[in-house]
Amino acid sequence: MLRSYLKIAWRNLSKNKSFTIINIGGLALGMAVTLMIALWIEDELTFNDGFEHSDRIAQVLANRTFNGQTDTNWTMARPLEFVLRDQYSDNFDHIVMCKNWVPQYLEYNGKKISKTGNFMQRGAPEMLSLTMVGGEKDGLRDMNSIMLDESTAHALFGSENPIGKTIEINGEFGVRVSGVYSDLPYNSSFHGMRFLMPLERFIASREWARNVISDWGNHSFSLFVQIADNTTFSNVSSKIKNVEKDQHTEAQFNPELFLFPMKDWHLRSQFKGGKQAGGRITYVWLFGIIGVFVLLLACINFMNLSTARSEKRSKEVGIRKSIGSHRSQLIKQFLGESFLVVMFAFASALLLVHLSLDSFNDLAQKEISFPWHEPLFWVASSMFILLTALLAGSYPAMYLSSFKPVEVLKGTFRAGKNATTPRKVLVVFQFSVSMAFIIGTVIVAQQINHAKNRPSGYDKKGLVQLPVMSKEFAGKQDLFRDELLASGGITEMSTSSSPTTGVWSTWGGFVWEGQPDNFQVDMAWTWVSPEYVESLNLDIVHGRDFSRTMATDSMTILINRTAMDYMGLPDPVGKHIWFPTDNGPQFKMKIIGVVEDVIAQSPYEPVKQSIYAYDRANNASFYNLRLNPAHSTAENLASIEMVFKQHFPQLPFEYQFVDEEYGKKFASEERIGMLSGVFTGLAILISCLGLFGLASYVAEQRTKEIGIRKVLGASVFNVWKMLSNGFLKLIVLSSLIAIPISYYIMDGWLQEFTYRIILKWWIFALAMLGAIVITILTISFQAIKAARSNPIKSLRTE
Amino acid sequence: MLLQLNNIFKWVNSGGQRIFLLKDINLEVQEGEFISVMGPSGSGKSTLLNVIGMLDGFEEGEYTFLDEPVHSLKEKHRANLYKEYIGFVFQQYHLLDDLTVQENLEMPLLYKKIKGTERKAMVADMLDRFNIVGKKDLFPAQLSGGQQQLVGIARALISSPKLILADEPTGNLNSSQGEEIMALFKQLNDEGVTIIQVTHSEKNAAYGSRIINLLDGRMI
Known part of the structure; x- marks a missing residue:
């Protein structure tokens, strides 16, 4: 019987070629889209699943309230770790303080590369279940050690065995390679962590970091934990909630600590007013819905075309019924046909997905590979085929099998109104x-x-920034600028402590004339050299720019337009700000001008109130170069690189447009x-x-x-x-x-x-x-x- | 007795009026009869045939087929009954266009869930008996009208029904083809198959043993 059904279905399909092509083509397209979206969603949902302990790892976050507005921060004070270790250690398998995503220069045997990695405490390799390729897993035991990922080890050492070799970091200190781990997968939050060094190593090499060891007011670290087997995230969260508030006597921001589980890092990372407020999960839902709808559209095609052809099929139904077919047998037959069509469509969809997966990965910035070898995929696919066949086939099957043989065999059968109405609804x-x-x-x-x-x-075109966080750049900016100007590659150069396209530090606590009472200040703060405005082509709205020739300018600041409103200063030029100290307000700084707002953060949000302060020390993180419009970009870059190589022969020339x-x-x-x-x-x-x-x-x-x-x-x-x-x-x-x-x-x-x-x-x-x-x-x-x-x-x- | 119709009424309501298709039909059919139903267009011949064939229902009356009360049977049970005992032959042959001659013959057997080897044997027998072995792999569209009707009758016969219902079986055929078909029916009847045919032609009606005349849904 089944063979007979399939045979007649096959003949039907091959006889009505245009119908078949439209049907299979439409379904194949729809199924391909759904399949692609399913793969995408699967990839999103399995983010961080590569970590063995992903269900017990969390980051400690804090809700801190400024001026009535609660923000959720991941930055933690150094002493938090000690309190957790002393008083709450039962709750944790690992407590790992971390300074993450720090770019460093690694040098071995004259070869110097720049890589980004983390400074973490000893439990990190165990917590992140790193897969070791060489060396020991407990590789952060010794302060002067480093663990590398496989590709970085390969880049530095080639085929040489890196274990035990000494790498020079930023030309400052040497560390011994204690272990090499497999590169972390792309769908994980630690993807791109090229090296691991002990946090103690970071602290030893930075004076400020040594000074904040007991400072609850300085939030510069992140804290990861793995909770113990016998407890839950919410349990631990409620225990540690007030740790920061209790310890920090001047806790003006009413900090509340909580654990942010690893499974939420990727998809539910948005916080509004201290509450979790979705994130990427919205897009997962969105695409899921799109996938379902696209499949529905394709199924509707099948339904409509099948019922539209009903007059052609009605005779067959009549004959079959008159020679003894039950309605249920006819339903089975029509469902069999839709099953066959869906099978073909699925095969074509697989081909389509296979062919377009690369471009899809490009578009979606993914590295999804086709799970040919996973039995689960084929189980899911069979379900998918069955479901689609039922979805597309049941209405036509019910409809077609309902014909009365007497009516259809008379030859006077016309599909009546009751058939066209559902079709119209579907369209x-x-x-x-x-x-x-x-x-x-x-x-x-x-x-x-x-x-x-x-x-x-500001003028983004023709602006190039060099990251200059390595110690070797310190103090060289003026000489470097003079020679660059002489080379003709640029028309201006400035330095800044944050990139033009980001805000790396905010500051509060200072006061000014006319400041409202109990005003909790939070402003973006960037140290800049006097040529900042010039090199960015910023407009001065009020007042004037910095000037190198005026000695008093070293204690001056510029503010942006938004800051005027924020500070409540309609006429800010000439006003002063102070930093409060134990001896009263100090470090008086004068506002000399107001510049146009610069979109440094999200282009969808208002510009943050900002202060640009004259950089007296060496706070530069970036050199901002205005390329010379008289030459081509390539020529400019060539002359810049030449000057760069003279000054910093040992450093790679890295730049960003x-x-x-x-x-x-x-x-x-x-x-x-x-x-x-x-x-x-x-x-x-x-x-x-x-x-x-x-x-x-x-x-x-x-x-x-x-x-x-x-x-x-x-x-x-x-x-x-x-x-x-x-x-x-x-x-x-x-x-x-x-x-x-x-x-x-x-x-x-x-x-x-x-x-x-x-x-x-x-x-x-x-x-x-x-x-x-x-x-x-x-x-x-x-x-x-x-x-x-x-x-x-x-x-x-x- | 094969079947019995008692006081069968069938009507449709149209524009507030009741239009009778069959009026008070009383009919007894014995096994082995060859009945011809005659009457002008619209007199209810085909309707009567469909009612007997259980393809169509009726509003009033009783229908007994082999001692089963058809009027009170469930749809599925009724289908089983006619599947078992009744074969249909149509004026337009109504072969399945997508199936070959052989497959068309096989179809009723599939619905009766007869085993593969047995099925093959029965189809081969039937092809042989109707002399259409050479045509078994052709599709209906490749046959002449007479040949198609031959296949139609073969298909109706293959499950060895007690009753064959034929609705103007020669209506689409030329006279020599028509005569052939009628001769075949006669022969089948001689072999014991009960036949009820609807026909316009006096000549065809003469092949039968009894003639029923209908006018406006009433037997006269």
Whole structure:
């Protein structure tokens, strides 16, 4: 019986080629999209699963309240560790204080490379379950040791055995390689941790770090823990909640500590007002929903085409029933057919996914590989096929098998109104979804463009920054600047303690004239050289720029436009700020000017109140170089590199284009936008395939009617209009459904951004117009073909 | 007795009016009979045949088939009954276009869940008996009308029914093909198969042992 079903299904499919291609093609596309999204979601959900203890690792975070606003910080004071070790050690398997993502120069045998890694305490390798390739796992025991990941070990040592060899760090001190571990996987929070050194090594080499050993006010470290087997995160969280508050007598920020479990790091890392508020998980949901909808669209195609063809199949149903088939047998047969179609579609979908996985990985910034070898994948795939076959096949199977043989065998059978109504509902659903996708994609693109077009406050083009955190750069900036200017490669150079595209430190605690009482100050603070404004092409709004020739300028600051409001100083130039000390306010600094706001952080948020202070010491982390517009970028870089090599022969020449760094701020949203754009395109394509098929059947069904109308004098245009009208009504109805829904959803999405577009009516009108145009183009081919056919032919048959 | 219809009424409601398709039909059919149903278009011949074939229901009356009360049987039970005992032959042949001659013949046996080897033997027998062995791998569209009807009858016969219902079996055939088919029916009847046919032609009706005349749903 099964063989017979499959045989007849196969013959049916091969006989109606266009139907089959539309059906299998549409389903394959839909399944490919769903499969791709499923792989993406799986990848997102298994983030950090590579760590053996991932269910017991957490980071300690603190909710601290400034001026009534609660922020969640990961920065911790050094002495917190000691309290936890002394009083709470029962709760933890590991307590690991950490200074993370520190770039360092590693040198061996004259070879010098720059790598980023962590300074962590001894339990780290065990906690992170590092896979050792060589050396010992307990490799942070000795203060002067370093553990390298495999690729860094290879870059430094080649085929040589690195264990026991000594590496020079920043030209400051030597450390012995104690272990080599496998590179951490890309889908983990510690991906890119190229080395591990003991935290004690970091503290020994930094004076400030030695000084804060008992300072609860300085938050410069992060703290990771692995809790004990017999307890839970929430248990431990409630125990340690007030540790910082209790120890820190001047705890003005009402700090509350809690554990942030590793499984949440990637997907639920946003906090609002001290509460966890989602994060990337939103996108996981979003894509999950898109995946389901795209699959639904493809299934609807199948349903509609199958029921539209019902007149053709009705005779078969009648015959089968008259020679003894039960309805249940017919249902099985039709389900078998949809199963067959879905099987073919799935095979094509696998091929599609296989072929496009590389480009998808590029687009999504993933390294997803196809899980061919995983039995679970095939189990899930079988379920997927079965589910899709049922979803797509059950309605047509029920519908087709319900025909009464007496009616259909008389030859007078016409699919009545009750068949076309569900079909119309399904088409409306399809187009509502497609249109909502169009609207969503357009709004995402608009929002990204909106933020991109926002004035950044400075001239990003032709600006290059050199990271200069190595000790070797200290004090060399003036000489370096003079020679660069002489080389003609640049027109100006400045230094700064934060990059132009970020805020590395904020500061509070200072006071000024007219400051409101109990005002908890929190401002971005950047040390800059006097040429900062010049090199960035910043506009001075009030007052004046720094000047090297005025000796008093070393105690002056510039503030940005936002800071005027924040500080409540409508006329700030000439006002002073002080730092409070035990001996009263000290270090008076004068505001000499106000500069235009610079977007250093999120382009979707307001600019933070900022202070640019004249850098008297060597606080430079970056050199900012304004390239000489008279030469090409390549020429400029060549002359800069020449000067660089003269001054720092042992250092690699590393530079970043500021406009590229700035562009990275949009990467996440752009990626989401691109992905949803692609999925939208596919969703529309699938819907159009279905519509195309449906239009061909409607035209075929009405061949006789068209023939009669033409004999009575209807023009091609009349017939085209008649056939298109029915569909257009459905599209208009779809817009009425899609527009309010997408407005609601997209408005919610936009609320996440402070700097956002206002939803305009024309976006929706445009989407509706677009859908109408697409519909007309899709169905016109069939409509015109039907309208041009010779009426004599269509009337002669029967 | 094969079947008995008692006071069968069938009607449809249209525009507030009750239109009778069958009115008070009383009919007894013995095994081995060859009945021809005649009457003008719209007199209810096909409806009567469909009711007898259990493809269509009725509003009032009693229908007993081999001592089973058809009017009170469940759909599935009824289907089992006609699957077992009744074969249909249609004016438009109604072969499954996507199946070959052989596969068309096999189909009723599949629905009766007959085993593969037995099925093959029965199909081979039938092909042999109707002299269409050479055509077994052809599709219906590749056959002439007469040949298609031959296959149609073979398919109706393959599950050895007690009753064959034929709705104008020669309606689409030319006269010589028609005569062939009628001769075949006669021969089948002689072999013991009960036949009820609907026909317009007096000549065809003459092959039968009894003629029923219908007018406006009523037997006259």
